[in-house]
Amino acid sequence: DQQVKQNSPSLSVQEGRISILNCDYTNSMFDYFLWYKKYPAEGPTFLISISSIKDKNEDGRFTVFLNKSAKHLSLHIVPSQPGDSAVYFCAASARGGSNYKLTFGKGTLLTVNP
């Protein structure tokens, strides 16, 4: 049973445009969500997080939106740059991050074309 789903295995966008990566979850206990970026042969790198008490969090070019009623979150990257090309993982945790593990989606490969 996949509790965190990233339904798009890949996404291709032009440099300078917006990239929107989507994630759905099924477990109502999840209340802390994170996005990680991963390059080949490297570990995941934390990008941005959001707590369920908020519906939006911004950090520079990255914004995460959370729709609790739809159990859906999205990551917006504006403007997209070629260096953003990587696999993006959505992850969720319970108890505000104090839970012992993250539950990951299977990732979306983002390609930003110059």
Place this chain on the structure above:
Amino acid sequence: KAGVTQTPRYLIKTRGQQVTLSCSPISGHRSVSWYQQTPGQGLQFLFEYFSETQRNKGNFPGRFSGRQFSNSRSEMNVSTLELGDSALYLCASSLAQGTYGYTFGSGTRLTVV
């Protein structure tokens, strides 16, 4: 400060053998967690260690085990290797129990032939 260090980076083993992977957390971090990444299953939680004790375990067979030392360094062991154990094994450390502030290492790529 140094990040999470995993050794070795790459490993090739034969079916039936056993393997030990090592993880050195960020200085001061006391919690170490292990994840397995495969193309089909994504990242899946293996286990978590805190203060030299396994606190939580994921849904993996008993062939997967680990330990944590007094300096917080952790090792993971897989016995009787199967082809399906080929994966990237990632270690993450954090100051305390829980996922807040997780920092991942670069992983150990294990290939079982």
